[in-house]
Amino acid sequence: MAGTGTTSGRVAPGADGGTAPLTGGWQAVTAHWLAKYRRVWFGTAITSFLSPLLYLAGMGYGLGMLVDRGAGGIDGVPYVVFVAPGVLAATTLQVAAGETTFSVMGSIKWDRTYHGMLATPLGVRDVVTGHLAYVLVRLTMAAVVFFGVAAALGTVRSWWGLLAVPVAVLGGLAFASCCYAYSASLTNDRGLALMFRFVVMPMTLFSGTFFPIEQLPGWLQPVAWLTPLWHAVDASRTLVLGTADPGGVLLHVGYLALWAAGGYLAAVRVLHRRMVV
Amino acid sequence: MIRARGLVKAFDDFTAVDGIDVEVRPGEAFGFLGPNGAGKSSTMRMIGCVSPPTAGELTVLGMDPRTDGPRIRAGLGVVPQRDSLDEELTVEENIWVYGRYFGLPRRLVRERAAELLEFAQLTDRARSVVEPLSGGMKRRLTIARALVNSPRILLLDEPTTGLDPQARHVLWDRLFRLKREGVTLVLTTHYMDEAEQLCDRLVVMDHGRIVAEGSPSALIAQHSTREVLELRFDTADHAAHLGGVEGVADRVEVLPDRLLLYTPDGEAAQSELHRRGLEPLSALVRRSTLEDVFLHLTGRTLVD
Numbered sequence: 001m002a003g004t005g006t007t008s009g010r011v012a013p014g015a016d017g018g019t020a021p022l023t024g025g026w027q028a029v030t031a032h033w034l035a036k037y038r039r040v041w042f043g044t045a046i047t048s049f050l051s052p053l054l055y056l057a058g059m060g061y062g063l064g065m066l067v068d069r070g071a072g073g074i075d076g077v078p079y080v081v082f083v084a085p086g087v088l089a090a091t092t093l094q095v096a097a098g099e100t101t102f103s104v105m106g107s108i109k110w111d112r113t114y115h116g117m118l119a120t121p122l123g124v125r126d127v128v129t130g131h132l133a134y135v136l137v138r139l140t141m142a143a144v145v146f147f148g149v150a151a152a153l154g155t156v157r158s159w160w161g162l163l164a165v166p167v168a169v170l171g172g173l174a175f176a177s178c179c180y181a182y183s184a185s186l187t188n189d190r191g192l193a194l195m196f197r198f199v200v201m202p203m204t205l206f207s208g209t210f211f212p213i214e215q216l217p218g219w220l221q222p223v224a225w226l227t228p229l230w231h232a233v234d235a236s237r238t239l240v241l242g243t244a245d246p247g248g249v250l251l252h253v254g255y256l257a258l259w260a261a262g263g264y265l266a267a268v269r270v271l272h273r274r275m276v277v
Numbered sequence: 278m279i280r281a282r283g284l285v286k287a288f289d290d291f292t293a294v295d296g297i298d299v300e301v302r303p304g305e306a307f308g309f310l311g312p313n314g315a316g317k318s319s320t321m322r323m324i325g326c327v328s329p330p331t332a333g334e335l336t337v338l339g340m341d342p343r344t345d346g347p348r349i350r351a352g353l354g355v356v357p358q359r360d361s362l363d364e365e366l367t368v369e370e371n372i373w374v375y376g377r378y379f380g381l382p383r384r385l386v387r388e389r390a391a392e393l394l395e396f397a398q399l400t401d402r403a404r405s406v407v408e409p410l411s412g413g414m415k416r417r418l419t420i421a422r423a424l425v426n427s428p429r430i431l432l433l434d435e436p437t438t439g440l441d442p443q444a445r446h447v448l449w450d451r452l453f454r455l456k457r458e459g460v461t462l463v464l465t466t467h468y469m470d471e472a473e474q475l476c477d478r479l480v481v482m483d484h485g486r487i488v489a490e491g492s493p494s495a496l497i498a499q500h501s502t503r504e505v506l507e508l509r510f511d512t513a514d515h516a517a518h519l520g521g522v523e524g525v526a527d528r529v530e531v532l533p534d535r536l537l538l539y540t541p542d543g544e545a546a547q548s549e550l551h552r553r554g555l556e557p558l559s560a561l562v563r564r565s566t567l568e569d570v571f572l573h574l575t576g577r578t579l580v581d
Contacts (some may be wrong), residue, residue, distance in 0.1 A: 022351050028377040035374050036365055116361035117328050120426075121347040205394035277288070277328060 023121035029130020032113070033103075034137070037062035044138075045145070048091070052146040056080060056153055059210065070074045074212060077157075077241060084155040085164055085236035088146050092172030092247045093229055097143045097200045100176045103194045104183035114275060124272045132177060134266065139172040142164075158242025167239065167253065171232025174256040177263025184270045228259045252254045278303050278430055279324055283333035286319045286485075291318050293319035295485035297335065301430075301534050306452075306462040308479035310472045312577065316464035316485040318358060321434050326350050338429060351379060354428035354460075358435045360419050362382060364408040368399055369581065370519055371407060372422050379426040397421035397451065413444030430453060433464040437471060449474055469567035481571055488574045493567055501565040502527055504543035508536045508550075508557040516563065518555075530572055537569070541560050 025032075037044075060080030063130045067079040074082040105263040117127050143165045150156060182195065206216060207229035213221050235252035238244035281303035287296040294316040301307045309317040322328035324337055326346040335342055337349045362371055369390050376386030394400045397417040407415065418434065425430060436452070437445040452475060456462055466472050472479050473493045481489040481496070489496055506526065510518050516531045525546045526538035540546045543562030550560070574577055 022380060023347060024377040024380040028374075028380070031377050032363070032374045036363065112357070112359060112361035113363060114359060116328075116375070117378060119325055119350065119353075119355035119357065121351045121380070122377070122378050123347060236296055250344060254493055275327070 015159060023126070025122075025135060026126040026130035029117060029122065029126055030133045030137075033131060033221045035135035039140070039246075044142075048095075048145045049144045049149065051101065052084075052087065052149040056084060056150065056155065059083050059225070060153075060155070081155045081157065081241070082237070083210060084150040085155075085161075085168075085240040088126070088150065088164060088246055089168045089171050089232035090204045090209045091146050092102065092139050092168045092232070093204065094201065096151070096172040096176035097179055097196065099138055100131075100180040101183050101195065102189065104131070104180055105186060105189055108184065108271075108274060114271075118275055124275060125268055126270055128180065128264065128267045132173070132180065132267075135176045136169065136173060139169045139176070142151060143168045143172075144210075156240050158240065159274050160242055160244055161240040163249075164239045166238035167235045168186070168232055169255075170253060170256045170260065171228055171236075171240065174228040174232075174259035174263065177260050177267055181263055181266035181270045184267060184274055194267055198238055203227050203229045203273075209236075228256055231255050278338060279307075279463065280336045281320075281324075281333065282335075284320070284323065284330055284335055285329040285332040286300070286316070286323060286328065292485055294323070297480075297482070297485075297487050299480060299487075301461065301463055303429075303461055304456075304459050305477045306456050306464070306475050308472045308476035308575040309463075309465040309482055310467070310469065310476075310479050310571070311482035312467055314486075315408055315482040317467075318434055318483055320482075321432055321463070321465055325353060325355050325432055336473060351426065352429045352430040354420075354423035354426065355396050356416075356431065356433040356436055357417050358424050358438070360415050361406050362415060362419060362422070367404050367407065368410075368418055369394065369403040371418060372425055375422045376425040381426065386425065389427075393421040393424055396424075396454075398447070413440050413447060416440060416444070416448060417451065420448075424455075428460070430461045430463060433462065435465055435467070437466075437468070445471070469571070472567055478565075481531070483568075483571075483572060483575045489570065496567060496570045497565045501569040503541045504539075505563055505565055505566060505569060506538040506543045506546045507561040507563065508538065508560075509534065509559045510536070518557075521553065521555050522550065529572075530569075532578070537572070539569070 060083050064079030064083070067073065071078055114127055118124065135186040147165050151161070179195070183192065186192065206220065207213070207224050207227045209229070213230060216224060231252040235244070235249050238248065278437060279299065281297060281328055283296045284294060285292065285296050297320065309320060311317050319328065323330050323335060323342065326337065326342040326349050329343060338352050342349055358477065363374065363469040366374065372390040372393060373386055376389065388527070394403050397420060399418060399421065399466065402414065405514060407418065408419070420436070437448055438446065449471070450475050452462060462475070464475065474480065478492050479496070480487045489500060491499065508518070508522070512518065515533070515536050519529060519531065520534060522529060522538060526540040528539040530537040530539070538546055547562060567580065
């Protein structure tokens with residue numbers, strides 16, 4: 001650190017370049033994304049507060065009235081209680097997709113942020129880790145706000161439900177890292193629209209979010225088991241309802257961690273191949 | 278500062294840099310001059326340690342990019358061909374954020390940002406968002422940002438391409454100042470006037486190879502005559518007038534829109550043509566430039 005404070009009024013002293021710490025690491029990358037986020041945080045905060053409110057009011061109480069009246073709720077609980085943890089996990093999925101698609105492609109192609117980063121001592125691993133760490137912050141904020149609203153509406157039945165927050169965040173991260181790898185591999189943004197239409201949307205609908213996957217046709221159920229979202233939804237739901245068994249939750253968590261780690265490795269690989277040529 | 282021997286960059290389907298030897302000395306301004314596609318940017322990316330060389334030797338700041346990439350990049354400032362500024366952030370935020378990539382302490386970065394904005398004549402825009410700024414301002418900000426780590430070498434890839442003449446002169450002035458302060462400048466350009474203005478030494482590149490090397494004046498002395506007489510005729514094919522000017526100059530180049538007569542004394546050549554009764558639409562005597570060197574070496578103009 002010695003000598004880093006020498007600023008003699010010359011613009012480019014040149015001599016003290018080697019004495020500063022070598023790199024800001026992935027934290028510097030996270031700092032960049034947070035600096036950008038500061039410009040829009042208020043809007044997203046409102047969104048992440050309003051969307052659970054609207055979802056739970058519309059789906060939970062509106063649609064729930066029909067479900068509860070017709071079938072007496074789902075698995076013995078009112079529909080709003082059933083659907084809240086599902087939408088919690090689906091929300092983190094949405095945030096994950098939102099933060100790892102256009103921003104990744106833009107950093108490669110449009111505003112070339114990644115090119116700027118990689119011209120410094122930072123490496124590809126720092127760029128991916130820092131970006132995903134920022135996504136983690138966003139996921140946590142969204143999950144906490146959602147959970148707060150859901151709890152205030154009385155849809156959380158157990159203290160174990162608190163654990164649904166980190167589980168939903170992990171679910172989001174599992175998808176984020178894979179989505180990052182996918183986005184980094186694309187050469188144009190058509191693939192991103194396809195991803196929202198054919199991955200995010202169907203997964204949101206058919207992973208046990210709004211109804212139990214037992215309602216799906218038999219052949220579709222194993223597909224739901226494969227999606228990270230179903231695992232996040234199922235684990236969150238049992239935790240919130242207080243019906244969780246530790247083994248089941250750990251299995252879900254392990255599966256999600258596998259997705260997160262695999263996606264991360266793929267993301268580093270893909271971005272490396274893309275940027276270091 | 279930089280030393281390359283037999284440096285090669287090959288992609289699947291073509292060879293961008295085909296075995297070049299380069300030596301850049303401390304404190305000089307060194308240029309890569311050449312048309313688009315000559316291999317200048319690929320060379321810069323290898324020097325900047327973001328693109329691994331395919332073959333050959335490369336040393337930057339005494340280190341090997343293959344093993345010491347991050348350490349080398351810590352001592353470089355990079356001004357890429359296309360700005361990579363964060364347009365949603367403010368001018369000063371761009372520098373703050375960038376300084377952190379180098380692990381510089383926040384207090385130091387803020388101090389330097391203020392100095393650098395002064396240097397880049399952007400102090401009064403420090404708090405405005407980047408997006409609406411002019412091209413010249415963005416370019417100056419990119420340079421200011423590249424200086425945040427007090428680099429020993431500043432790499433500039435086509436620093437003034439796309440800027441208006443006034444913005445170019447402002448930028449050149451800033452680069453002169455850096456050079457006086459001892460920063461080694463390495464730049465690519467396809468503007469001969471830029472190369473002549475800025476470079477102590479340069480190499481002329483074409484098709485991934487170096488076709489000439491030296492100071493601008495030495496290159497002109499070696500590969501061209503002192504003066505050039507440019508003749509325009511009222512004709513579709515200027516080659517038709519080759520016979521008429523025969524013997525007047527050391528060498529004649531035919532361009533689509535004019536003839537270039539290379540001669541030590543343009544005035545004398547002009548009066549000789551007058552004596553012969555040749556009546557061009559216009560005749561202009563000028564000094565030789567690097568453009569003439571390039572034309573002589575490759576048979577093509579720089580910017581087509």
